[in-house]
Amino acid sequence: MMRRIYRLLPGPTSLRVTQAVILAAAALVALHLFYSWLGNAILDTGGAIG
């Protein structure tokens, strides 16, 4: 799937690699935010009362 997305990126190889790195970083940040939200919702809210 990742290879397929990479092939869809426009431009020469250097531009494609740059775009791929930016996309990967954005995906990691999005995943971190999603995991943080999910963990806070179901696993450990921090223990506060109320």
Place this chain on the structure above:
Amino acid sequence: MTQTAADQAAVAPVATPGGRLERVLHNTGWTLVYLGVLTLGFVVHQLFITTWFAQQKQPELSAERISQWNQTEISDVVVEPATTIPGDGGTVPDGTPTTTGPPLVLKVESPPEPHAAFALIRIPKIDRLKDGWNVVEGVSVADLRNGAGHIPGTALPGQPGNSVISGHRTTWGMPFHELNILDPGDEIEVDTALGTSIYEVREIHIVKPTDLWVTDPRDGAWLTLTTCHPKYSARERYVVVAELVYGPNADVIAQMSP
């Protein structure tokens, strides 16, 4: 008419029931692999990455706490000792209780800035908390990711009343992971701008997250620690209640209490 090899090759790509099944199985398999990787990533993120973030934040919070202590104003507040009726049979004009002894002086610190680190909690019995964990003012999601959080509006540690501190159990540094190993009599130490206050565990409760009574004010000086329960679930709260036994205000508060 006989079929040539070229004719057979042209026929092959046409979808057959067997080919469709194969494609469905292939896609289902990869979907399960992706879901598995995402789930594993979630576990690794919650157990290790959040804790790494929280631990990286501790030195910064410690510096902030020291700075906060330097800015904290400490004032002396004169309070009356507990009222008593003279026991020598002496005459009291109208029978009302009278106070005894000289006025008591309570040391009071100015309230901390919201979200700022202002205290350090240490629990000698818990390895993770032997060196202490910073306590910030507030219990928002962001506050609790930084450290344990003091619920605003409850007493400050070392002061009369009920000081309530919450902390994560299994993620974001998991400062209160092993709160369940505490027994009555175990010590909890809290450093503030006033100095070190030592509390002894008196009560342990398991309550619902909405049981606000655990934050109610109390006579004397108390520290209430709350965290999620059971581990890896936010269904209930594990609550440890400790009483002040030593500290800058301990003697004064003991004489204030009825």
